[in-house]
Amino acid sequence: MNEIPIISSTFYINRNMKLIINMLLCLSIASVQAQNILEGSVVETTSQKGLAFVNVYLPDLEKGTYTDEDGSFNISGLPSGNYTLIVSALGYETFSLRTTIPSNAPLTISLTPSAIEIESVIISTPFHKLQSENVMKVEQANVSDLKSNGAITLADGISNIAGVESISTGLSIGKPVIRGLSSNRVLVYTQGVRLENQQFGDEHGLGVNDAGIESVEVIKGPASLLYGSDALGGVLYLNPERFAQQNTNSGDINANYISNTNGYSTSAGYKQSNDHFKFLFRGSLAEHSDYKTKSYRVTNTRFREQDFKAGLGYQSKGFKTEFRYNVNNLKPGIPEGIGEQSTNKSPLLPFQEVTNHVFSSKTKLFFNTSSLNINLGYIYNDRKEFEEHHHDEHEEDHEEEDHEEELHDDDILEAALHMKLKTINYDVKYNLPKLGKFETIIGIQGMNQVNTNYGEETLIPNAITNDIGILGTSHIHFKNADIQLGARFDHRNIEINNTLNRNYNSFNGAIGFKTNITQNITSRINLASGFRAPNLSELASDGTHEGANRYEIGNSNLKNEQNFQTDVSLEYKSQHLEFFVNGFYNTVNNYIFLAPNGTEIDNTPVFTYSQEDAKLYGGEFGFHLHPHPLDWLHFETSFETVTGKQTNGLYLPLIPANSLNNMVKVELNNKWLHKGYVFVKLKSVFEQNKVGDFEDNTPGYNLLNAGLGGSFMCLKRELTVMLTGNNLANKTYISHLSRLKTDGIFNMGRNINIGITYKL
Template sequence: MKKYVSILFIGFNLFVYSQNKISGTITNTKHEPLTDVVVYIEKLQKGTSTDENGYYELRNLPNSPIKITISYIGYKTHVKTINLQQNDEVIDFMLDEAVYKMDEVVISTPFNKLQSENAIKVELLKINDIAKSGSPTLIEAITNIPGVDMIAKGTGVTKPVIRGLSMTNILLLNNGVKMENFQFSENHPFIIDEFGIDHIEVIKGPASLLYGSDAVGGVINTVKERPAPEGKIIGDYNAQYHSNTEGFVTNLGVKGSSKDFYWGIRGGLKTHADYKDGNYKFVPNTRFEEYSLKTNIGLKKTFGVFNLYYDYNRPKLGMSVGDVIPLVTKKGREPKYWYQDLTSHLISSKNTLFLNDYKVDVNIAYQLNNRKLQTDDSKPFFEMTDMDLNTFSYEVKTHLPSTDKSEYLVGIQGANKTNRNNDAPNHVIPDADVDDFSVFGLAQYTFFDDLKTQAGIRYDYRSITTEAEADKEAIDEDYSNFSTSIGATYQMNENFLFRTNFASAYRTPNIAELTQDGMHGARYEQGNPELDSQRSYEIDLSVHFHSKNLMLDLSGFHNNINDYIFIAPTNETTESGDKIYKYAQTDAKIYGAEFITDCQPYEWLNLNLSYAYIVGKQNNDSRLPFIPQNKLRFNIKFTKEKIASLTNFYFKIGGLYASKQDNPAMFETETDSYFLLNSGIGTDVKWAKQLVSISIQVNNLLNEIYIDHLSTLKGMNYNNIGRNITATLKIPFDIK
């Protein structure tokens, strides 16, 4: 690694310094100037907006190919690659109307293309939609995306599911950094929140080509908020109240930017009491709280952009398990018994260097995670857990010289993970070391202007070593795998787009699956050191139609998984009578489809409907665990730009229908269907010359009594959350 870094720093002598400027005018098809159009260069973290004459200007740009994004509500997003060869260039843009939806730029895929230009299926969710969802956690908010669901033990302990796969079959990224939070169990959530992000990108399907092992089912990437506009210091205060959990959520952020330097800081707090179901009965120990702090600094020069981030999260999550029921006899807020005490520090640096026609991304990160399980005073000390997981990761990607029709990228990635048990003798997993290294290459080529193809190949090597313990033999295993992907998008005409992609992916068995031999939560789990790597082969097909006021999207997928790793109960029991669960492997398949329609027949009315269908089973037709119910969602939204002193007013009503899950896995039971009705209202108002955004969201408006199939409280006969009214306040402000 040191050799690569040295080569990159020697390259500083080759940088070309410049004072390039681009400017121009942005109009609509009637040649009318557009005001407040966002002009942004993602790689440079640099942007501006047009004035009343539609004029924009960006200075201090490198002599290197860069992508400029033009976005404006009600118009098609435009992305153009420019290669500046002189000090001052004039580039004008004409935008076409697109009332139904803006096409967003995706940064989780290698070439930062528009959604419509990616062969890989990617969905986006903006931070404003997350805040207005009325959800107490980030993971619950993204389940509004078709094909995304969650495994939950109440409102605080949640795990994402993408097209039927979860745990270490999917990755969650914090601004491109793989999160490592002991995610091998449904009771171990990712340590991340929604504060300080701009939007979320969800890759559906295998993504090992981009991210290596564990990206079999897909990737969730939380993208950081953009820096403040140049020459300004701005901030925002956000607050929420949840009626059901008596929950308070608050966060405050401030950020500033000068010509070359930018910075930001944000802190947040969440605190929720035990939730109540539709019978108004509280569910014991589903309380949780979390503190967080986010800071960043950045430097932008013509030869490169350099970013340093620090994220701190400290959640305490109540665990609703059998032993805690006699101890928690009334609704409360503070976790006292049987709770996870988690700490996460993430230091990351994301940098881009411009070397004439080359761009080099150099990213490094260090994570320090601690997981404690606090039980209760009546339990002996050995039932407590205290583990440290430290991860160093690095990535170097080189964007080779490109043309209007072709783009190429090569890179390396690597990581070292160390798990260490501290004084608490209960070792869920042993002391272990995991080393990763990979090399990959990707290419995109455009034929006939309408057919865009993407292809790539990747090689990964992983070494896993563990320490021997009294009830666990030492593990010393090496794994290596190739991953490939090939796909295309075809723009048949202005309205129809076809997308297809074939991808292979893999996942090595994790340390828990290889080594566990003891009680984990409420069951006895036994690992299998003979497990092989899991292989996935998925094909995706989709067709997309849009006109000025209508969008239709239909996608289907079929994922064949060889040596699928899962845990299941056996007929064996321990001496104390606990049933033994063992990890095993089998060939399996998961297939399904998603349908989305978005219609805006009038400027003030938006209609949205989506349906997700999924089947997961072994090749012997036995069903796979944690396969969600098929779900239909609808949303009707009324908007008005101005009503008296109110601006950006909206009212919405929506619902979710989950069909009966009558094909459970061998250790699951059937789950009845249910219907939830939701509604919301919001607006912006001026108060003492200050703009204030307020909204109220009511989830489960009819106070339905129900249990979701992926609720791990189902076995304890606890229902999901009842009616919850969420009031949200946002106050943006300018300091300079």
């Protein structure tokens, strides 16, 4: 029965690969140039003295170095061409320069003192510019900064970014929410490829551990132009840690203790690079007991997570490539109420075991005045769910420890729900030679995905999905303004159980405008459309959704979701003050939602999928003050709001409540303490009374957090110590995006997190 879809899927892949090969043959007409050297010096603007230990980096080539004590630098082994050069140092404005290699003379770069944080290159947008140069508004945060502010997991950390929240089930499970949109409306990218791991499922998280992730970028708004279906609401882009700089090596070990869950997380990594080859690897392990509120522990929110990442890269002349692999195994319990009170870490029934394998390759070919990027990925998601009636009954007088030990003996446990999702995706983009003020990229993206069931129960059926998209986008430079525009066509085919075949097509476009009103004020206006094809769960689910306590029935007649968003932003930046205002209005036609139909199957309420036009609107506001001459003192405030409504007047479900964040931070740096800090943060979440038809209101609350940390030398190596406290007042509260709110279960109480990192 499976032979026909496999043959048709293979034919589809071969046809797409032929198209890619033909494209490569047509584009590879330029000759590769010899290797070159880029040299120069970095000086302070006023004194013209050389600056030591300044980072000089070529993001297009992923090569860089640090200046010596005199401010001089030298980077060898570079191909000919035009590249962006980024120069950054703590306490100075980040400098960006478009340079030609080979250069006629050594460069002299002046840096201006500033208390504003160092800018980084934005990777999730196609032209890889600094955010200050980007037409599209993108939020970026370093994972190390998120953790120093008290984040325990990656899903927990992204909620510290304005406009981003997380739908959570305890600590182990979190789904990103961008301006009120979540699930398959938010696309996750890791290692340069789209992550496919049954995103519709509520009982498992991102499938990626924060160990080995360097930074997070968030595109808030439709990004279908760049990424196709499922980027209707935005993109969460995870940047893996960089390889070591040329002819260097480094390693580190990290350990964290989390008091609330009596849990821990550890990781260790090493990386090395020479003139041509580079490699890295990192392993991590985390175990947590049930999280604790002020009054009780929430039974079966315990979990165990194992993660391993590795990478291998090679660079020579006008060619660079890298291969990365990540395997993540998460075993979370599925909470069903308040019961056993213990600090055991082995999940009780029901629980899930989700293993995610991500293989990726990134290759870039440099020609005289153009380049070709080829990203390939293979994602293998193995999802199992174990339930009580699939295990031999135990006598009530058995010891609890023995019971838990048997639950985790795979020889006697059989998964009730077992799905394997195998995804092959490709992304090929050609950077055309720059023509006057135009930078242009054309590309083709595609995906082949096979979902197969192996368990006794079937939530969604066996199916094959094929995607293909063709895009083109340009960045136009003017003296005081930049324009970015583009268009894209997508086709998706879904074949379900050899009985149902659906095709979805969509044409989308985007245009953005950025201008510097004054030297310190930047404005952006972006207009973009996006789409999302219905997923397998929405089309064909027919079964009980454990943990959610509902029976879901799909709708095979669902149409594409199609949206159009207007996004406006205004930013002010000076040496001691930053200020921003973002506003958006998002209309979504054929918005798909799940609602009860008033019937029951096997004493479980039935939920069905329907469609209705909807709109979302809101925005973010914030400022960052570091007054002169107290540059070490920082005041930060941000406010975010979003409202989601259907055209029939009903509110959309799972819309985050309005929130206000205030933080005071002190930076401490001297001869023995590096990057020291102390902060106090108050998060105020307002009442959410604009709720979906079958949701309850949630009251507002205030959370007090604080922390301190810094780095110093220990045995001639750098040791970083971190101490943070979350919910220090031990407030009892329920987040509107908690999946446990329907049972009246509180979110996590007071937690103290102690972390150390030692560089080897």
